[in-house]
Amino acid sequence: MSAQLSSVVLGAGLMGRLLAHTLAQLGHHVTVYEAQGPDAQGAAARVAAAMLAPLAESAITELPVVQMGQHALKRWPELIAPLSEPVFFQQNGTLVLWHRQDAAEAKRFEQLMHRTQQQLPSLPAAQTLNAEGLLQHEPALENRFAQALYLPGEGQLDNRQLLAALLKSLEQQNVALHWHSPRAPEDFQPGKTGQPDWVFDCRGLGARTEWPQLRGVRGEVIRLHAPEVTLQRPTRLIHPRYPIYIAPKEDHVFVIGATEIETEDLSPASVRSTLELLSAAYTVHSGFAEARILEVTTQARPTLTDNLPAIRCLGDRTLQINGLYRHGFLISPAMLDVVVEWVQHHTTHLATQFQLKFEHV
Structure with a gap:
């Protein structure tokens, strides 16, 4: 032996x-x-928000990361299954929203994802939603946005x-x-x-x-408890400075993020970053106005050249x-x-x- x-x-x-x-x-x-x-x-x-969104991330990263993300969507349920404690895992897709003034940036985002889908046909294609389609996918956003993109198959975990x-x-x-x-x-x-x-x-x-x-890239993330908000899947908001996401976890907890700053400073989040993240969340759903801030956290992500x-x-x-x-x-x-x-x-x-x-x- x-x-x-x-x-x-x-x-x-x-x-x-x-x-x-x-x-x-x-x-x-x-x-x-x-x-x-x-x-x-x-x-x-x-x-982190622990989103598993290979197509959405393709707008800001390289194809190998997207391929590894495809692999992750299959592997995470297998990796979680033998664990003795439960881990929230969801695969309800990703919703991408934008305000009228950011329509040009949204178009560029859509074109980048279309290019990725052509390179990796195994990725489900992004679906364009009108107001009615958006209402069917996310009833909580009724009358808030005229159009959106839905990325089927994407997921998240806690x-x-x-x-x-x-x-x-x-x-x-x-x-x-x-x-x-x-x-x-x-x-x-x-x-x-x-x-x-x-x-x-x-x-x-x-x-x-x-x-x-190796270098550190600072990220700032806010965790909220918002009983009035019932978003059913991770939602991304096209933003002129950086992509903003809202990831719903269990019990009406939401992770809002994330800034991306080329520094390893781990001091508390700035007023500017906090205002931008919270304001963006409020424009997606007014129920965030009555949310309670559980924490505002910072961390530096290990990054190569x-x-x-x-x-x-x-x-x-x-x-x-x-x-x-x-x-x-x-x-x-x-x-x-x-x-x-x-x-x-x-x-x-x-x-x-x-x-x-x-x-x-």
Whole structure:
């Protein structure tokens, strides 16, 4: 009988928890080292809407991310199913709205999505809705907008429920969890006696010492409780400065986001950003006027020079997974499956399929 493989995962954000959970399922003895605590306060994934919207994101990202997003829509239900705690998952599509003064920008957005759909015919095409069609899809928006786009098949999940459920599963799988214990790849010599077989660096911006091309892009997100609002799916509002989304979670909680600022400053959100996000939400549905602000949060997303993810091999048995930027929930299942394929077969066809940078350093 072959000896049990041992793996060390550095970082317990979304990618770290997902990978540790999957490796434990595969029979590895897994140890996790995290610089902060179990509540994921330092993780970009905690400050997110967790939307799974490959076609909508195609207006601001590259085709490989869209392809990984398609993969995620199939994989997330499979990844959530074995977790012991429930995770809200919804696949009701995405609604795209705009005000009359932003019609030209909306047209450009529609053209970008049409181009993507031509390149990837397997993506469901965007549907143009008139006022009557919009009423059928989203009754809460009656008489508020004359037209919209509906992107069928897109989805979302609850990011914080997922992080908590993954943590619970790690505990149940007897994964060794070391909180407030920062480690780096050079602390280990995988393959040697007394050392792990594999090391996986999922530290996000914490890996910048070894990967200097990483930078942080600040995002600001508002969580509201709005009992008067009954939106049934993620809604995007065309905005002249940045795309604004409203993601409805369970119990009338809504995630409103997100600004995108080239800085790693994690000070509280600015008045300008807060006003813009809340004002945009109010123009979509007046019920947000009576909403209660649960929190206004900021975080820096780990981003590489081209805003695309990458995997690096530091030797034969040390992998760095990073650069998920604003697409963590959209692309992490694909990144996970590439890593697992490499561990099991020491080759990866998926990386080629997704045009993912897989570098040997």
